Amino acid sequence: MSDHLFASLRRWPDLEAPNLFAVDASDRLILDEAATQLEGLQAGELVVMGDNYGALTLGAATLAGCRGIRVFQDSLVSELALAANAGDLSIHYESHPLDASLLSGARVVLMQLPRSLAELDEWAQAIARHAAPDVTVIAGGRIKHMTLAMNEVLGRSFNEVNAGRARQKSRTLTAFGIGHDDTELRFPTTSVLREPELPVDELTVSAHGGAFAGAALDIGTRFLLTFLPEMKPDAATAIDLGSGTGVLAVSLALARPDLAIVAIDQSAAAVASTRETADANGVGARVEAAREDALTERPTASADLIVCNPPFHTGATVHAGVALRMLADARRVLKPGGELWVVFNTHLGYRDYLNRTVGPTRQAGRNSKFTVTVSVRA
Structure with missing residues (x-):
């Protein structure tokens, strides 16, 4: 099922070319690392952030049966690509801005790491301010675009940040334990x-x-x-x-x-x-x-x-x-x-x-x- 789903995803309306893909190894790794956390989630308890073209959202809906998924994509092109790829799965997710409507009560957050540390910082602080106290954040990306500074940024909002094992040039960071001094907004x-x-x-x-x-x-x-x-x-x-x-x-x-x-x-x-x-x-x-x-x-x-x-x-x-x-x-x-x-x-x-x-x-x-x-x- 996952291979069929991932093979069907397109980047449209974003640029499409033979060397540009709608799914990469980090999408697969994030979903695999989150498999245990996704089991038994109630509708509305899963949030997806930074999904490029829908692999995380549609993967969670298909592979783990998640429902009521709340999604934030800064990029409108990514948002449109997810909608175009969703088909019959569109009833299982809803797009939200970066605020309490996205994160209130969230227990698991799946995230494609943004390249900007400032963007990661704003996302992490929003999670810490609005999500459930026991929220777990599983964030991933390609190793060549990851830095140790990302751990430090997540550490501003969470008490513990652990790096997962590398696979196919990708890695995940798992954060949990919301910090208690993260009350003053750093953005804009x-x-x-x-x-x-x-x-x-x-x-x-x-x-x-x-x-x-x-x-x-x-x-x-x-x-x-x-x-x-x-x-x-x-x-x-x-x-x-x-x-x-x-x-x-x-x-x-x-x-x-x-x-x-x-x-x-x-x-x-x-x-x-x-x-x-x-x-x-x-x-x-x-x-x-x-x-x-x-x-x-x-x-x-x-x-x-x-x-x-x-x-x-x-x-x-x-x-x-x-x-x-x-x-x-x-x-x-x-x-x-x-x-x-x-x-x-x-x-x-x-x-x-x-x-x-x-x-x-x-x-x-x-x-x-x-x-x-x-x-x-x-």
Whole structure:
């Protein structure tokens, strides 16, 4: 049954390629390590966090007969993939945000370890605050992406953290014994940026654990911000595609008081961070933060301007196709004459792709690491 289930899982709507898989050895290891804990669980006592494409959730439902599974996936793409893979098993799980509705009364948590220590810290603290006192957390991942610091992070919220034996280049960490001094929330973190590239003297940034670059200014965004005055001066509507903590969207709003902006990200942590950053800087009414899969929900010919600092990896795999998938729909969403501004690592060479899919594309600037292009919708 497990082999049939796992063989049927797809990554869609995420990028699919021969070297990209919907299930890996860590999914199988987590389920095997949790087999005893899953026996006899009542409906609603199992929580799954960070399930990439549904292997943990659907595996627990199929192999252990778990029901009423509560699931949190920061990635909307992962959430959509789980829904697409679930089929008749969809009645056995329900998606939740990272709050008490997800974790209240949970006795077992299965987790794919996030790569960000800050994200792991926020997840662990949420479990410790809301789950049952006897909760057991079984978290796993590929060894090459695991560090001893993960044990330390889990140790902030739990009294005991044990590493399991390695198998097929994967390992699990088991945590239990909720700490009693874990009452002060550590997320979101905030910082005040004072950078010459910003349109204001100070910009307050809020960041949840899963938001890229945290409450700092990443170097790609920093370079793209230097072109802010050149970005379609007569634009009335703009989209920040892949908003992260919202620095680009909020900077646009502060520089152009008449501009209406939609900040899109498929990460729940990023959307929450963007919303909080916009509110902290007094532009919350003009920056709409939306959790969407790229531009798929945006109306045709609805934006004068799109700005994007795209990711270059899917999960732990570096793959240029991630950014290209994000940008593929830009031509449809831009109004005629609309502009798409993109910053990317120069070696990735997106310019030809943008020429073909969006419209005439020129290099607006380049430094030692990044290139900024502007594409015009014909």
